[in-house]
Amino acid sequence: MKDIKSIFKPYLQPREVYKGGKNIPSGTTKIHKLSSNENPLGTSPKAIAALKKAADQLHFYPDQTDVRLREALVADFNAELTADQFLCGNSGSEILDMLLRAFVKEGDEVIYSNPCFLPYSVFSRWYGATPVDVPLTAPDYELDVAGILNAIGPKTKIVFLTSPNNPTGTYIPKAVLDAFFEKVPKNVLVVFDEVYRHFADAEDYVAALPYVQKGYPVVAVNSFSKTYGLAGQRIGYCYTTGVIAQYLRQIQKPFLLPLTSLEAGIGALADTDFVARTVRTVHSGRSFLEKAFARLDITYWPTQGNFFIIDPPLPELEFTDALMEHGVMVRPVSQFGAPGKVRISIGTEAANTALVRALEKMLHHGATP
Incomplete structure (x- = not known):
């Protein structure tokens, strides 16, 4: 039985x-x-002040949407993106889960490059996808662009890139990214994890912003845990093209972000x-x-x-x-x-x-x- x-x-x-x-x-x-x-x-002291102020309002539901935090992100990005291009969530990891939920089904493949953040492969398996490892090259932990492009097939839905990369600390130079985006198929989503971008100071470091602005199918994942000191509050966000953002917003839950997260995130962005x-x-x-x-x-x-x-x-x-x-x-x-x-x-x-x-x-x- x-x-x-x-x-x-x-x-x-x-x-x-x-x-x-x-x-x-x-x-x-x-x-x-x-x-x-x-x-x-x-x-961030401004984030703490915002949290304390929000504590008097915990008996109320939070904002139904994340629009106030998205508008604060527009200002932080010097209006180079619109509010409609941002999506927020409960941590960068939750953003990764949302992307997999939206783009991956059983039997699909995702590509990642070890050593890297373990949830890329773990979360992918939650949806029945097959993680395909194209390792970083030895001994310098550089991205194997040719290997990734060769690994892309009809079942590939997502390629994970990370710069700077956790745990190696290495990054993907601009010239390498330029060549990659020119060749990657337009029906494959590139998830670009840039949660450590504030610390990068290499002359040829580049975040995902210019590739989003050029219309490539890329989603840039960010977090408030590192630079803003809000790891315990669990706030993350991503930005992407208008078309992809509109698609993703269909699976965003109402009242997703706690009031404290909204206020702490807005306060932290103001604390330059x-x-x-x-x-x-x-x-x-x-x-x-x-x-x-x-x-x-x-x-x-x-x-x-x-x-x-x-x-x-x-x-x-x-x-x-x-x-x-x-x-x-x-x-x-x-x-x-x-x-x-x-x-x-x-x-x-x-x-x-x-x-x-x-x-x-x-x-x-x-x-x-």
């Missing part, structure tokens, strides 16, 4: 799921959390001083850690994000456990397709110094504190 499992979707059988970075254990001594790429300065301080802190920390890694002979990859990927001097779990004993939390990234590597977020001056001191002790005395 059949039971309830007989109607379970075959592609939703138990398998590895995405696991976020660990939180600091309660009751522990001072821990420098450099494991989740969070804002080292905390949260906080954004500038955050970027300066990351760039300064990036330079400090590059010099320290070189001095300590630790293999690292140049980064355009607010984090580094390194080849640790010990096995990854032994290394992360040893650093934790020294009061520094970092993250192994085998789950992201980078076996043996460890990702280290750029923190405050104090956190970065604590990391370097811990590394010096480990390398000089061994793994025990």
Whole structure:
């Protein structure tokens, strides 16, 4: 006799799921959390003020739509896009889920490039799609454009690109993107994850904006978690062409964003001083850690994000456990397709110094504190 499992979707059988970075254990001594790429300065003060003001209105339903936040985004983008080209959601991850829900069905294929953000493949399987991995090329983690173009077939619906890329910190140069968009079929959606774009300062770095303006089938995914310090509030957005945005808006739920998220997002976008301080802190920390890694002979990859990927001097779990004993939390990234590597977020001056001191002790005395 059949039971309830007989109607379970075959592609939703138990398998590895995405696991976020660990939180600091309660009751522990001072821990420098450099494991989740969070804002080292905390949260935008203007966002906090907006949150506190909204607390008196929690018994009311929020806005039915995200239009006020979209209008604030238009101003943030210097009116280079219209409000109708933005869509907001509960985190960048939720935006990814919305895109897959809208474009992918059972039997379709999506292309991604490991090492990368695990939800690209995990979320795709939720809808019965087949993730196709075209890995970044060794040893520099560069995009394999020819490999991606060769992998595109009649079942391909989405190609995921990320710049700067998590966990490698690498980016896709403008010339590479120009050539890619010229060749990618117009009936394939390019999902361009640019949540770390504020930290990129390479001369040939480019976000998705010019490609959206030229009408390519691209959706740029962004988050308020990194630059604005609102990881706990879960706010994300994307921008795209008018045609794609109109299509996506059909599956947006009413009252989707909590009132606190709407107000915090609008407040954060107005806090340009906080954004500038955050970027300066990351760039300064990036330079400090590059010099320290070189001095300590630790293999690292140049980064355009607010984090580094390194080849640790010990096995990854032994290394992360040893650093934790020294009061520094970092993250192994085998789950992201980078076996043996460890990702280290750029923190405050104090956190970065604590990391370097811990590394010096480990390398000089061994793994025990």
